Each structure stands twice: as C-alpha cells, then as structure tokens.
Amino acid sequence: MRPTTTTALALAGTALALPAGVALADVTADPPSPAESAIAAPFAGHLSVAARMRAERRELLVDRLTPRVIRLERRVARVKGADFSRSDTEARLRGESPSALRDRLESTRSELRRAKRARATGPAGVPARAGGAAPPHLEAIAACESGGDPSADTGNGYYGKYQFSQSTWQAVGGTGNPAQASEAEQDARAAQLYAQAGASQWPNCAG
Secondary structure (H helix, E strand, C coil), X not given: CCHHHHHHHHHHHHHHHCCCCCCHHHHHCCCCCHHHHHHCCCXXXXXXXXXXXXXXXXXXXXXXXXXXXXXXHHHHHHHHCCCCCXXXXXXXXXXXXXXXXXXXXXXHHHHHHHHHHHHHHCHHHCCCCHHHCCCHHHHHHHHHHHCCCCCCECCCCCECCCCECHHHHHHCCCCCCHHHCCHHHHHHHHHHHHHHHHHHHCCCCCC
C-alpha cells in the first residue's frame, strides 16, 4: 500500500475517534503560544490579563499607602498625647480602597497640622514653651510647692504641680481639678498667673 493511502487512512481513523463538534483542524494545528493563551477570553473562575493587572496595581497602592497613613496617625497621637495601637489601626484600614486611603492620608495631614498648632499655643491660647518644659523660675516654684508632681492632691485645698487653689485655677481659665489636668496645661496656667501677678501667688516658694 502506498504511503499516501496509509496517511489518509490514519487521518480518517482519527477523525472518526474525535468527539462530536471537534474538527480535525483543531487536532493537527499548532497549539497556541503561552502569550496567546493568556490573552484569550478567560474561562469561568479565571481573571483576564487586564483584570489581573488592575488587581495587582490596586494591591501595590494599598501596600504603599497603608504604612504612610499609620505613620501619620502615630504622629498625631504623639502630638496629642493620646494612645496609639498599630494593630488596631491596621485592622481599621484593612479593606480600604486606594482612593479611600488617599483621602484618609490627606485628612490625617490636616489633623496633624491642627494638633501641632494647638500644642504650640497651649490651652486657651496661652503660648507654650518649645519642648513643653516650664521656664526655670516656674520649675523652681513647682519643686517647692509639690516636688514637681502634677498629680499632687493632699487634701489641703491646693492641687497639682503648682498647688493651685480651685478659685485661682478658675481665674486663669482652668476647669475641673487642677491635679487632673495635663502637666502642659498646668505649666501654661502657671505661666499665665505669673505674668499677671508675678511670684506673689506663691509667697512660700518664690525666693
């Protein structure tokens, strides 16, 4: 039998063995390249190349933006003297879109600027010293009055680092118990009182 006849019979047998709907050309043609396979329409449950690229870009943006938001929020907490938990912040940011993270980044920057301004002016507009430390003459008064303890409350009617009476504390804009106010506020209120009346408000400790 001639070779051409053998080849023809082999192809005929292959065609008979193919499932219905599958053409012989599909079997004899070269298989698609990997690139052609990737660009082909996706099967059920598979992402197209474009969709995968979008997902990867979104993930990359989230990975870049999230740590920046966390760092800024930590700085805001530090300026405000508030507690900060990285794990809680990460949990709160989880699942945020890149656009939402950008918005949060901008709002946190604004919050940081406001917090810095508030710390610079002190309570009720009283200027605060750089670094938050009281000047030496006030630190000397505080050391004499309370040993420098902002929470001092011995039950004698005087409170806090500078042993304010309740009426004097209120006269310089304070509210509540002076010993429960922050040290920075007590320093600022004492500076305000000293500017108004000098050391006369602390007759036993103003040497």
